[in-house]
Amino acid sequence: MNQSAFVSPHKKELLANRYQLKQLIGRGGMGEVFLAEDILLGGTPVAIKFLSQTFVNPKIQKDFAREARTSAALSQKSLHIVRAYDYGVSAEGKPFYVMEYLNGRSLKDLIPIPLPRFLTLARQICLGLQCAHQGINIDGKIYPLVHRDIKPANILVVPDQILGQLVKILDFGIAKFLNYAVTASTNKGFNGTLPYSSPEQLEGEELDSRSDIYSLGVMMFEMLTGVKPWKPETDLFGAWYKAHHFEVPKAIAEVNPQLQLPQQINDLIMSCLAKAPSDRPQSMTAILQVLNSLEKPSYAILPNSLSSKTAPNIPLGSELLLAIEKKCGQFVWPRNKPIQEIVFPQLIDTPQGNIAALWLMLPKQEIQKRVLSKRHNQFIFITSPYPMLLWVTLLYNRELEPRWLPCYLDMQNPQNHQLVSSLAENERYPLICFTLETPNSCTNVISSYVDPTQRQMLKVWVEQSKQLPPSSQLQLSKQLLKQQYQQMQSRILRHLASIPDRTLQGIGEAVRSWGLPK
8 A cells, every 4th residue: 555645736745656746626525636747657647536534543544445446446347437546545644546637527517418418428427337336356256336426526527539528437435435434433424415315325224226326316307407306495414314205306397397308318317216225227227228218419529531521622642552552462461360351450561651551351242342431430549457549440331231340459569659650640541452252362452531630649649658657457458448439339320321422422433443453
């Protein structure tokens, strides 16, 4: 466990011999949050939260360490839970934990929000809670986690190039620890947020996931209306105890008559607010089924390989790609690659320099159809627990099933630094198409455009990868990227489906000149 004195952000001492505090960026009931720099990672920004209570009891400090490790393990499983990196206890007994720094806004500051945005954010919140409630494996045993303090102030909304807005849940496991620590220290006290606490939480009972579902119901009501389901005479414990135990929540239609709310959402929120846990939805899965059935497209994708706005202005040729075209007949399928429908990235040497390319093998007939497809690409980078880049290319045609070409790049591998640097330097990359049928020859080269914004980010990610410490958790990062990849597929398809046919036709005519002699 790290032992370090709490220091003012105006002093030069390092916290845990590693973190330089810069400024206070948040304060709440649980403690204070500082922006800091991780000196060991070249000044990478992080957020450090100091809990409000001071604990000198060694057992409580040990329990905090266990809770922090559990929360950190959970944060590696879901994109919708703020990533936790480190923890410690200061010389004064103040527990702290280190988490990713995110430049977002609290959900509390965005309320009320329109229905389409509500559906997007509520779904992501539920995905994070679902992951926690399903539990994490510790020494072969599954431990479900309950948040115990779900409220708008504990939900961060961050701009995201794929989802438009990415939800991050804060303070997982911390409410449980503080409640335990206060009880252990004083043998009394309630720790939580009264307007969002379930009836069983106010009673001090052992909680399960259905308590979080109740708090979620309060928050969803507030997200849509801007007010809470009850308005007690005071904010004291007794008034909220009465409201949660005995008072019927307001009707959403009465609070906001102009809100055209689907009946399924109204019924869902009211069922979450049931007094008895057995009368609420019994899992986040049940809630997600309702939200998934109603969610409409509400997303933003940064400039990419193809949009109705940029496609007509993209020049087709370049010296590098023309050189690749001339070499098509010379390309031979690598002996170390199986003869099957696969895709892999590879650098190609040309007289003009190296260029990153995708090599793919498909049936000859499909290649002939795919050369007229829309092309779309997306890049997703993750730094922790292991630096990895997901490079996705999509060949899209309204008459065919979408052909996804994902490549996961280990960004601890210097060869991949060179590959991604090439992507960043060139406005397009080629797709080298080989036939599945013998003699497995290269028959076509098509290209995909990389937007300048994407190329700039690729440069940043390469440099960031070079500065990160070694890690061994490659598979965990790959799992996290797969989760985000699965979430973005339907949104990308809806985006491409919205592009007019005339744009697709113009692109097809341009691509046709890339078809090479057999």
